[in-house]
Amino acid sequence: MEKADRLRDKSNFEQPSAVTDLLHKHESSFEMFDATLASGKGLRAVVAYKQGDEIMRETAIMRIPNSQPAASREAAEQLHKNAIQRAYNSLHHESQKSVMALASCNEDGTDVARTPQGVYDTNSFRLENDPKGGLFLTIARINHSCRPNVTHFWSPRLQQKLIFAARDIDIGEELLTIYGPGQCMATKCRREYLNERFSFECNCEMCREGNANGGDEKMLEIQALQEDIAMQSSSGLVSTTDAEGQLASVTTCLALMKEQGLGGGAFTKSLFHHGYDICLAAGDYDGARSYLNSELTAVMDSEGVHSTKAIEIEEALKNFHDTE
Numbered sequence: 001m002e003k004a005d006r007l008r009d010k011s012n013f014e015q016p017s018a019v020t021d022l023l024h025k026h027e028s029s030f031e032m033f034d035a036t037l038a039s040g041k042g043l044r045a046v047v048a049y050k051q052g053d054e055i056m057r058e059t060a061i062m063r064i065p066n067s068q069p070a071a072s073r074e075a076a077e078q079l080h081k082n083a084i085q086r087a088y089n090s091l092h093h094e095s096q097k098s099v100m101a102l103a104s105c106n107e108d109g110t111d112v113a114r115t116p117q118g119v120y121d122t123n124s125f126r127l128e129n130d131p132k133g134g135l136f137l138t139i140a141r142i143n144h145s146c147r148p149n150v151t152h153f154w155s156p157r158l159q160q161k162l163i164f165a166a167r168d169i170d171i172g173e174e175l176l177t178i179y180g181p182g183q184c185m186a187t188k189c190r191r192e193y194l195n196e197r198f199s200f201e202c203n204c205e206m207c208r209e210g211n212a213n214g215g216d217e218k219m220l221e222i223q224a225l226q227e228d229i230a231m232q233s234s235s236g237l238v239s240t241t242d243a244e245g246q247l248a249s250v251t252t253c254l255a256l257m258k259e260q261g262l263g264g265g266a267f268t269k270s271l272f273h274h275g276y277d278i279c280l281a282a283g284d285y286d287g288a289r290s291y292l293n294s295e296l297t298a299v300m301d302s303e304g305v306h307s308t309k310a311i312e313i314e315e316a317l318k319n320f321h322d323t324e
């Protein structure tokens with residue numbers, strides 16, 4: 001079966017489901033366990049996944065505005081705290097218990113010290129282009145890795161968060177996502193960022209490895225290449241010779257990302273789009289179509305086959321064929 005068909009089959013259930021539905025649908029494909037990488041729990045695969053497989057989708061148990069207008073920072077913090085408390089109070093007792101069983105890095109780690117705000121702030125996500133963030137009971141159990149094997153995507157249409165395999169995953173492997181940063185950084189800076197933003201000392205494979213295999217230099221090179229390519233492709237002034245150099249940078253960057261375990265669709269899709277822009281500007285339509293095909297696969301792998309972006313790219317590819 002073609003990959004797109006396989007993905008379509010997996011994405012057949014379209015409507016948002018309740019958290020309990022999520023647990024029933026997916027309970028046999030992953031399980032919660034006592035994590036070794038991090039304190040507390042984690043999720044691990046009980047079936048093997050292929051890159052691009054949808055592993056789960058979940059509806060938020062709590063939705064809280066990211067920010068509210070207030071006269072001072074203190075007043076804004078109070079509004080945030082009140083909104084969390086109100087949302088928490090409106091939950092069923094069993095759901096409250098599930099929320100309070102999650103990790104809380106604002107407190108000292110004991111059950112007594114946990115508060116709804118500590119739990120919400122530790123485990124919630126901002127949701128792209130949405131004024132409200134969300135807390136997802138199951139997704140909250142996924143620990144962080146700077147070399148993740150899963151990525152998440154907020155679907156505005158489904159109002160759910162979807163988790164996709166960023167590479168092939170074996171049975172028994174822990175599911176690990178990236179909390180941040182959004183840029184490629186050297187180990188010391190990544191660890192500082194994670195400590196400051198999420199209050200933990202990252203113990204992931206990439207951080208433990210540090211610069212042993214030149215990882216830090218590779219991360220910095222990826223970052224520099226990505227910035228350079230984005231700048232060049234947006235300037236739009238591409239001669240054939242420029243295009244060759246820029247496309248060579250795209251190829252180098254993709255290879256480095258793969259070496260660093262960052263070859264999944266969520267990380268590569270923008271790079272493929274730049275490749276497409278560069279080829280178009282240089283009048284290389286075969287090259288443009290090839291990059292667009294790669295972008296489509298990367299988008300389907302990380303957003304699902306029904307995402308708005310995937311549909312738009314499919315449309316653009318059809319137009320390519322129609323104008324030939």
Ligand SMILES: C[S@@+](CC[C@H](N)C(=O)[O-])C[C@H]1O[C@@H](n2cnc3c(N)ncnc32)[C@H](O)[C@@H]1O
Nearest residue numbers: 038040041103105140141143144200202203204
């Ligand atoms: C969203 S929770 C993840 C699930 C959590 N382990 C649990 O038991 O519910 C985030 C917390 O997990 C821990 N954690 C996640 N990834 C980690 C990592 N790479 N290194 C060390 N601790 C990590 C940290 O304590 C962090 O505050």
